[in-house]
Every structure is written in structure tokens, then in C-alpha cells.
Amino acid sequence: MSEHQDVHSVARVAATLRTVLAGFREGGERALPLLVAEQEGGEPEAAILPYDLFKTLVEELERAEGVALGDLAANRMANAPTPGEGLDTAALARLVAGAHPDHANDLLQAGGASAHED
Incomplete structure (x- = not known):
């Protein structure tokens, strides 16, 4: 990621999730992912991203790598104990x-x- 983004605590994200989702709906694929850590300003541990962006990333990865991630995930689930x-x-x-x-x-x-x- 080329620009600096704040890292938010799990507690803050949980308390404001509806607002985050509304921002994703408004921004769509252009909405920035939300970086999450245990503590405010900590090292990012997870990213919450708009579903449209997730789909785009998966489609690009599938195209670049020549693999169908959906099929791979379904196969892993079918073979799971x-x-x-x-x-x-x-x-x-x-x-x-x-x-x-x-x-x-x-x-x-x-x-x-x-x-x-x-």
C-alpha cells in the first residue's frame, strides 16, 4: 500500500462496524481496507476490505496464477476431516x-x- 493508513483496535472496529460497512457501500471497490490490530496504532494483524475489492483481487489472482480459488477452497472443504x-x-x-x-x-x-x- 502506497499511502499511510491508521491501524484501529479490535474494540473500535467492533463498535463502529456498521459505519465501516456503510463506508464500504458508498466507496465500493475504491474504499480503502481497514487495518486492525489488538491495540490502536499497533502493527496491523488483519485487514477488513470491501467485498467488491475482495472479488476483484481474487479474480486478478486467479487470472495471474491460472488457478480457481473458489474450486480450491471447495475441494479443501470436501476433503476436510x-x-x-x-x-x-x-x-x-x-x-x-x-x-x-x-x-x-x-x-x-x-x-x-x-x-x-x-
């Missing part, structure tokens, strides 16, 4: 630790697993 099946907490902790090796020990301990489990 049913509730109660799939990864247990320890297996999930090992997967997350593998993606973040610098914090692997802490992540594994939080998940009740160790690096030596299979």
Missing part, C-alpha cells in the same frame, strides 16, 4: 513447529508433544 477426526493436538503442534523451527520446542510443549514423537 469430519469433526472429531483428523489431527490431534500433538500432531498439529508438530506441523506448526515444522513451519516455525525457531520456536519448535515451545510450540511442541504447548501442544503436549515432543520433537522425538512420530
Whole structure:
């Protein structure tokens, strides 16, 4: 993003969501995303954007990458484990630790697993 945008707290966004949505309706695809963090002015953790802009971004990404994101999402949902099946907490902790090796020990301990489990 080329211009500076304020980062708003979750509490402020929650309290003003109707106003934010009204601004999105008025601005449409040109409305700026709303940056959100736990605290006002913090490092952005999420962005809330107008649905028209979201659709445009997805369509451009699909065109550029040659992939149908809607089909990909539907396929992932169809292949997802049913509730109660799939990864247990320890297996999930090992997967997350593998993606973040610098914090692997802490992540594994939080998940009740160790690096030596299979």
C-alpha cells in the first residue's frame, strides 16, 4: 500500500462496524481496507476490505496464477476431516513447529508433544 493508513483496535472496529460497512457501500471497490490490530496504532494483524475489492483481487489472482480459488477452497472443504477426526493436538503442534523451527520446542510443549514423537 502506497499511502499511510491508521491501524484501529479490535474494540473500535467492533463498535463502529456498521459505519465501516456503510463506508464500504458508498466507496465500493475504491474504499480503502481497514487495518486492525489488538491495540490502536499497533502493527496491523488483519485487514477488513470491501467485498467488491475482495472479488476483484481474487479474480486478478486467479487470472495471474491460472488457478480457481473458489474450486480450491471447495475441494479443501470436501476433503476436510469430519469433526472429531483428523489431527490431534500433538500432531498439529508438530506441523506448526515444522513451519516455525525457531520456536519448535515451545510450540511442541504447548501442544503436549515432543520433537522425538512420530
